[in-house]
Amino acid sequence: MARVLSGIQPSGQLTLGNYIGAMLNFVKLQHENDCYFMVVDLHAITVPQEPEALLEQTESVAALYLACGIDPKLATVFIQSHVRAHAELGWLLTTMTYMGELERMTQFKDKAMGKDSVGAGLFVYPSLMAADILLYQAGLVPVGDDQRQHLELTRDLAIRMNNRFGELFTVPDGYIPPVGKRVMSLDDASKKMSKSNPNPGSYIALLDSPDVLRKKLSRAVTDSGREVQYHPEEKPEVSNLISIYAACAGVSIEDVVRRFEGQGYGNFKKELADVVVTLLEPIQKKYRDIRESNDLRVILRDGAARASEVADKTLNQLKERMGFLMP
Ligand code: AQP
Numbered sequence: 001m002a003r004v005l006s007g008i009q010p011s012g013q014l015t016l017g018n019y020i021g022a023m024l025n026f027v028k029l030q031h032e033n034d035c036y037f038m039v040v041d042l043h044a045i046t047v048p049q050e051p052e053a054l055l056e057q058t059e060s061v062a063a064l065y066l067a068c069g070i071d072p073k074l075a076t077v078f079i080q081s082h083v084r085a086h087a088e089l090g091w092l093l094t095t096m097t098y099m100g101e102l103e104r105m106t107q108f109k110d111k112a113m114g115k116d117s118v119g120a121g122l123f124v125y126p127s128l129m130a131a132d133i134l135l136y137q138a139g140l141v142p143v144g145d146d147q148r149q150h151l152e153l154t155r156d157l158a159i160r161m162n163n164r165f166g167e168l169f170t171v172p173d174g175y176i177p178p179v180g181k182r183v184m185s186l187d188d189a190s191k192k193m194s195k196s197n198p199n200p201g202s203y204i205a206l207l208d209s210p211d212v213l214r215k216k217l218s219r220a221v222t223d224s225g226r227e228v229q230y231h232p233e234e235k236p237e238v239s240n241l242i243s244i245y246a247a248c249a250g251v252s253i254e255d256v257v258r259r260f261e262g263q264g265y266g267n268f269k270k271e272l273a274d275v276v277v278t279l280l281e282p283i284q285k286k287y288r289d290i291r292e293s294n295d296l297r298v299i300l301r302d303g304a305a306r307a308s309e310v311a312d313k314t315l316n317q318l319k320e321r322m323g324f325l326m327p
Pocket of ligand 1: 181
């Protein structure tokens with residue numbers, strides 16, 4: 001049984017990219033592992049958030065965790081800011097992270113590009129992410145392909161801290177899904193599907209209505225060809241849609257290609273929409289039930305208490321070793 005930790009930012013409406021790249025794995029992993037899944041609100045504020053939107057999205061992400069199948073009896077579900085040790089270890093690790101390491105992070109470069117001013121939090125975000133993982137001694141971190149570089153830095157920091165202050169942190173491994181590890185944007189297959197993209201047509205939100213889902217998928221960019229073939233380099237748009245189909249229907253890429261042999265894009269997109277609607281409709285119903293009940297607050301309070309116990313233990317051990325005067 002491995003200790004597993006992961007989180008999603010409440011920085012917008014969760015997308016099919018978050019579901020395929022992260023949540024599907026969370027649900028699978030919870031049955032055989034000791035899992036901690038959090039809503040990383042401290043990460044979300046590394047780019048400006050309206051307070052009302054942050055509040056709503058935080059609760060929405062937590063409810064979607066449950067609606068997508070995370071069972072609070074099997075996994076600990078909590079809000080990052082409810083466990084104060086995250087911010088504290090984040091700071092301790094920031095002091096041990098080199099500027100050069102942070103400057104190499106491609107996600108920082110992408111998110112900072114074209115902005116006049118960027119908060120320092122966006123720059124040091126990978127140290128906070130390392131703290132999230134190391135606090136729980138997590139051995140396995142299910143993330144999408146885009147987080148590979150941050151995870152590598154977390155491993156480096158764990159090793160650096162262990163060398164400097166004695167063996168304490170587990171060095172984590174990533175768990176990256178084989179299919180749909182990077183779901184791409186519907187309007188530009190060179191960019192990943194992102195919930196903070198200003199164009200809602202670029203992503204499938206998990207809470208989009210069936211009509212909106214069908215419209216977005218019918219408008220998804222394809223090429224001028226006609227064949228439903230999987231060639232990520234030559235046909236990135238169609239290949240992305242094939243991957244989405246495979247992940248949502250739980251079949252292989254080859255199965256999808258075989259099924260649509262000799263058929264045009266129109267029919268493929270229509271069936272893709274059916275598959276996505278069939279997947280999301282029950283999730284949306286469960287989501288509405290959860291939002292209407294009072295259970296969520298109780299689950300999150302219990303989760304934070306369980307998580308704090310583990311996190312505080314690690315943090316206190318480290319602080320003692322670093323030479324902090326303990327109360
Ligand atoms: N397009 C994607 N394909 C596969 N996996 C993805 N993930 C996100 N987008 C895709 C995975 O979802 C988890 C949570 O991500 P996050 O919300 O913490 O941050 P992110 O990776 O920056 O996701 P977004 O949607 O792009 O958010 P914004 O727009 O706010 O930056 C991670 O495991 C991630 O790999």
